[in-house]
Amino acid sequence: MSLDAEPIFPHELRDAWPALSRDERVESFKLVPHATADDFFLSLSAQEQAELILLLAPGERRTWMRLLAPDDAVDVVQSVAPQNRDALMSELDETTRREVLALLAYAEDDAGGLMNPRFVRVRPEMTSDEAISYLRKQTREKVETVYYAYVLDAQQHLLGVVSLRQLFQAAPDKRVADVMSRDLITVSEDTDQEAVSRLFSEHGLMAIPVVDAEKRMKGIVTVDDIVQVVQEEATEDIQKVGGMEALDAPxxxxxxxxxxxxxxxxxxxxxxxxxxxxxxxxxxxxxxxxxxxxxxxxxxxxxxxxxxxxxxxxxxxxxxxxxxxxxxxxxxxxxxxxxxxxxxxxxxxxxxxxxxxxxxxxxxxxxxxxxxxxxxxxxxxxxxxxxxxxxxxxxxxxxxxxxxxxxxxxxxxxxxxxxxxxxxxxxxxxxxxxxxxxx
Amino acid sequence: MSLDAEPIFPHELRDAWPALSRDERVESFKLVPHATADDFFLSLSAQEQAELILLLAPGERRTWMRLLAPDDAVDVVQSVAPQNRDALMSELDETTRREVLALLAYAEDDAGGLMNPRFVRVRPEMTSDEAISYLRKQTREKVETVYYAYVLDAQQHLLGVVSLRQLFQAAPDKRVADVMSRDLITVSEDTDQEAVSRLFSEHGLMAIPVVDAEKRMKGIVTVDDIVQVVQEEATEDIQKVGGMEALDAPxxxxxxxxxxxxxxxxxxxxxxxxxxxxxxxxxxxxxxxxxxxxxxxxxxxxxxxxxxxxxxxxxxxxxxxxxxxxxxxxxxxxxxxxxxxxxxxxxxxxxxxxxxxxxxxxxxxxxxxxxxxxxxxxxxxxxxxxxxxxxxxxxxxxxxxxxxxxxxxxxxxxxxxxxxxxxxxxxxxxxxxxxxxxx
Known part of the structure; x- marks a missing residue:
């Protein structure tokens, strides 16, 4: 590849990571160029992120904790020993901390434990052009995906979903309500992750909205989190088939x-x-x-x-x-x-x-x-x-x-x-x- | 949900589908309202799509074959008996037919067999605003995902990738070359699908570009196709662990x-x-x-x-x-x-x-x-x-x-x-x- 030469390529470090000692991890992480350090950090598993953050000086932790979307922050907090959790939580901003606390209450294996409470929302009466600009504004926050925008009424009830592709294809003055799909696949907060992953694989979806009993939107589960879940569930099954309890870790x-x-x-x-x-x-x-x-x-x-x-x-x-x-x-x-x-x-x-x-x-x-x-x-x-x-x-x-x-x-x-x-x-x-x- | 009442909800039909007879499938498919029939059709597996199309009168087949992206059309063509393949291929438009023929040459289990040759491309010298409008134009074609735009030079060499989110966040006059990520994970056409799925699950990606030996971009593999692959590979492993050859079908x-x-x-x-x-x-x-x-x-x-x-x-x-x-x-x-x-x-x-x-x-x-x-x-x-x-x-x-x-x-x-x-x-x-x- 005729790209600029850089001291450490994140994906090379990513491959070597499991073999490195604690000190080597901290040292080599510091060598990752600033422009790609975010990508590298986000490519680590929650367990690896947690270990790395705890190895950093308290003053350096904030940047990395705040880089995480709320559902990923939950995974990181859950993967450290209980006595270290408060230290990590205190690095988050107030809003995220409240969201993380709410998500921690969900069982790890349920849709509620996988979901991200930040998603792109639009109103049914917007035109597609207005919706695109509004969506563009929302990407400044840490939304998980911009691919789908969820159409909510004033009471946060989920009315439909419109993909960015649909908005792009629609005439600029067409109303969102006329473009959106109303036939939605949704899950509730306590849907088991195995059932959620089955929906993804049957319907080839990129994201599934999570709603409560009154159909109010709570968050979204995205397909990239599901690949991991599918692997984990298969590993559990294989280990059980082999005649042992599931190990739950490498x-x-x-x-x-x-x-x-x-x-x-x-x-x-x-x-x-x-x-x-x-x-x-x-x-x-x-x-x-x-x-x-x-x-x-x-x-x-x-x-x-x-x-x-x-x-x-x-x-x-x-x-x-x-x-x-x-x-x-x-x-x-x-x-x-x-x-x-x-x-x-x-x-x-x-x-x-x-x-x-x-x-x-x-x-x-x-x-x-x-x-x-x-x-x-x-x-x-x-x-x-x-x-x-x-x-x-x-x-x-x-x-x-x-x-x-x-x-x-x-x-x-x-x-x-x-x-x-x-x-x-x-x-x-x-x-x-x-x-x-x-x- | 306070949505309009509709004769048949696609996701209800989707659940009932495996239990229906051939005639019931054709009849109930005709009852799906036009506005959601596309979504329903696309939610079927390649095998089910192929069976349905062959049950339809030749005059009705064209719409559905042409709805498919090239990589999905390949799956459909591959899942019918050889003597039926030409009938399906002839329903495609000339461009897609050529793409499908090229993809059919790849082994089904390689990245080449999973990839879609249609992706969103931008030039490094465009501003982010120009890139968004250009991207908006390209969604009129059947591109697989609009989430990532690939930055190519005139010889189709892959220089970098820019996500829609990055374009949205950037100042409108910022050049694509200054926003894009250069540290790319790519696969080649003959990378095994198991290796591809591992990259997705390790790095949490939504799409991975496929390049040839000269780093020219050939297509993309998207994560929604990979969920299926991960399930299939796990099934193969479990069946082998149980002491039999992999079945390769339900x-x-x-x-x-x-x-x-x-x-x-x-x-x-x-x-x-x-x-x-x-x-x-x-x-x-x-x-x-x-x-x-x-x-x-x-x-x-x-x-x-x-x-x-x-x-x-x-x-x-x-x-x-x-x-x-x-x-x-x-x-x-x-x-x-x-x-x-x-x-x-x-x-x-x-x-x-x-x-x-x-x-x-x-x-x-x-x-x-x-x-x-x-x-x-x-x-x-x-x-x-x-x-x-x-x-x-x-x-x-x-x-x-x-x-x-x-x-x-x-x-x-x-x-x-x-x-x-x-x-x-x-x-x-x-x-x-x-x-x-x-x-």
Missing amino acids: YFEVGFLAMLKKRAGWLLVLFLGEMLTATAMGHFEEEISRAVVLALFVPLIISSGGNSGSQATTLIIRSLALSEVRLRDWWRVMHREVLAGLALGAILGTVGILRILIWQSVFHTYGEHAVLIALTVGVSLLGVVTWGTLSGSMLPFLLRRLGFDPASASAPFVATLVDVSGLVIYFSAAAVLLRGTLL | YFEVGFLAMLKKRAGWLLVLFLGEMLTATAMGHFEEEISRAVVLALFVPLIISSGGNSGSQATTLIIRSLALSEVRLRDWWRVMHREVLAGLALGAILGTVGILRILIWQSVFHTYGEHAVLIALTVGVSLLGVVTWGTLSGSMLPFLLRRLGFDPASASAPFVATLVDVSGLVIYFSAAAVLLRGTLL
């Missing part, structure tokens, strides 16, 4: 003990559940001692149930999260998954039977009853995979129905559930098919 | 056989891998027949390894996807995960030992060597959980290093890997600790 930023706690909890629950396999196996100790060969296929059979259950549960968890599948679809899903389970079980069962018969004909591993053993394994695989697929797909529905997060039906959780029932299926099949021969 | 829209194929493939690979457990168990058949009690704990031990491996692998897969952890961090991660594995293994091992000792004292389940059996199980758990955690956390790094997607180190894949080694660890521990007593 890997290296979570303390070792905190991370251990989030992982040990679920691992212990799964372990206690898995202990039932020892109990179940204990019931079949007699059969195992008579036909040790049965024990050889235990890992193969229970893990096939676990794997097919993991597939089904992650598939349904994600489909529910994206609203591709809704609670009322459980019946259709069950039909489909039983068929899928039978088909997958038939495939694995056939491969399992072939494996045993081929080994038998080459190595004579399994003795005179190899065909019966192969049949037992094949039938068990059909049963276990069908059952794993069915329970893996239904569990997320059950959890959602009971008011829990479907993502808690993690792959390891389903695998553990299926392990115990898999043993019962296997040894029951053996009891029937091998009676009078091996058993 | 659950009910994937044909039964296509879905079966995506699931059976991985399930078979895992099954073939898991067959090694039967081989491994076969090597210990002798030990099992002498001490059947050993078989009882096989599921407990291998599943604990699998669960801890699932946790570690999903944690690292997601951290790599979000660039919280980079390839070069593998050494730091290994250190941390070995410690985590030892700690988790010690916890589960202790619980396991207690479980056996308590059962023994209450039910006398495990005979005279119960303490030795408990010790064997405890030591094996420590080893298996540490090994599961270590291999689960390192596998995504290995895959990334070899050029594969780290998300392929799915929870079931790691569990299968750990199962075989878990058996070896368990029976080796037994061989040492139980020699001369049970074995």
Whole structure:
């Protein structure tokens, strides 16, 4: 790029930032040219902004705190320890401080916690030319986006929205009321952020207005905040699917003990559940001692149930999260998954039977009853995979129905559930098919 | 809302849309008032737009195809069967058709496939007032966003960017060159969409310009397209973590056989891998027949390894996807995960030992060597959980290093890997600790 050479390019510093020590951050931040320092500062995450501000001398903090829009100031204040919050709040001007205090009252994961109370407003009776000049005036304040102007009556009721593009395209004397869109998508202050992000992704919007019960406008949520939310929600889901509590922070930023706690909890629950396999196996100790060969296929059979259950549960968890599948679809899903389970079980069962018969004909591993053993394994695989697929797909529905997060039906959780029932299926099949021969 | 009553509110129809039959869609679409039909049409997904257009009479198609910006027209054309593409392309005007043909040449998952070739451009020597009027003129064309204007020289080289807000705030006679930001984040046409979405989420941008190797501006990617991309990438990762190929479409829209194929493939690979457990168990058949009690704990031990491996692998897969952890961090991660594995293994091992000792004292389940059996199980758990955690956390790094997607180190894949080694660890521990007593 044939641009002016500058000491530190903000986006280069941005990339290096996570690797820098506290001192290096302060030093290199001071080297960013004044003209681009704002952009750089705003490109940092709330956590990074907060850390940087606290590292600066109290006299230098004001500029940076005041650069933040109220919703971003809230994020910064929330990401420092409680004893540091007042110090940061006191750097804000009076108006912003009051707005930040109001926003702090909202839950972080609701639309109210994401919204910016400053937006561009116009009156319905303005002409498009008047609206553009009025809008131009408002950009001197710290409005979050100038792309949409919200049309409010004197009581702050939201009547419609007009995009800058619509104003630009309209004849200069056309009234705002005649240009604006009246069919609005709005959210309320307590709409969950996951629902908000779904609206953004379904409708391809740049901003969504937040209104109270009387349709009075409270603020806007913009799409750039939502990209972050979508990432966070997906990360939470992936971590839960992997069988742990959501970490809520990047890997290296979570303390070792905190991370251990989030992982040990679920691992212990799964372990206690898995202990039932020892109990179940204990019931079949007699059969195992008579036909040790049965024990050889235990890992193969229970893990096939676990794997097919993991597939089904992650598939349904994600489909529910994206609203591709809704609670009322459980019946259709069950039909489909039983068929899928039978088909997958038939495939694995056939491969399992072939494996045993081929080994038998080459190595004579399994003795005179190899065909019966192969049949037992094949039938068990059909049963276990069908059952794993069915329970893996239904569990997320059950959890959602009971008011829990479907993502808690993690792959390891389903695998553990299926392990115990898999043993019962296997040894029951053996009891029937091998009676009078091996058993 | 005190808005005019209208026959069908677009956002109500939008919600009902997926549930409607083809005929109902055409009929209800015709009932949408003319003033809001555009908004409604644009709120549909590319797939839905394509289906709707093909249902309309050829004479009615033109209006809707021509409403689309070139990058959206590309999505619509790509989502219909090849034999229908020409029919849709012929509805476009000559200029757009040429742009769409050019965009179709880009891979769907690259920045080139996401970008819109129409953006607002200004010259560096314009005053801010001239730039605003020029910008106002350009909104009559179908530009994707008016929020940023790109400053180009006569050879279309990108010199800088100026936001509408900056133009509004600047004194009317100030030159664009003095207002614009020169520190630009750009991508090239073949930047992968995952990298593009990371830039959006790290920097909180509304749009990113796409430039060629000579820094000539080709188009822009806007954040509203990226929300969709972020969702899609997360879905792919979650499905891979669950142990299947990514579906690339909503659950009910994937044909039964296509879905079966995506699931059976991985399930078979895992099954073939898991067959090694039967081989491994076969090597210990002798030990099992002498001490059947050993078989009882096989599921407990291998599943604990699998669960801890699932946790570690999903944690690292997601951290790599979000660039919280980079390839070069593998050494730091290994250190941390070995410690985590030892700690988790010690916890589960202790619980396991207690479980056996308590059962023994209450039910006398495990005979005279119960303490030795408990010790064997405890030591094996420590080893298996540490090994599961270590291999689960390192596998995504290995895959990334070899050029594969780290998300392929799915929870079931790691569990299968750990199962075989878990058996070896368990029976080796037994061989040492139980020699001369049970074995």
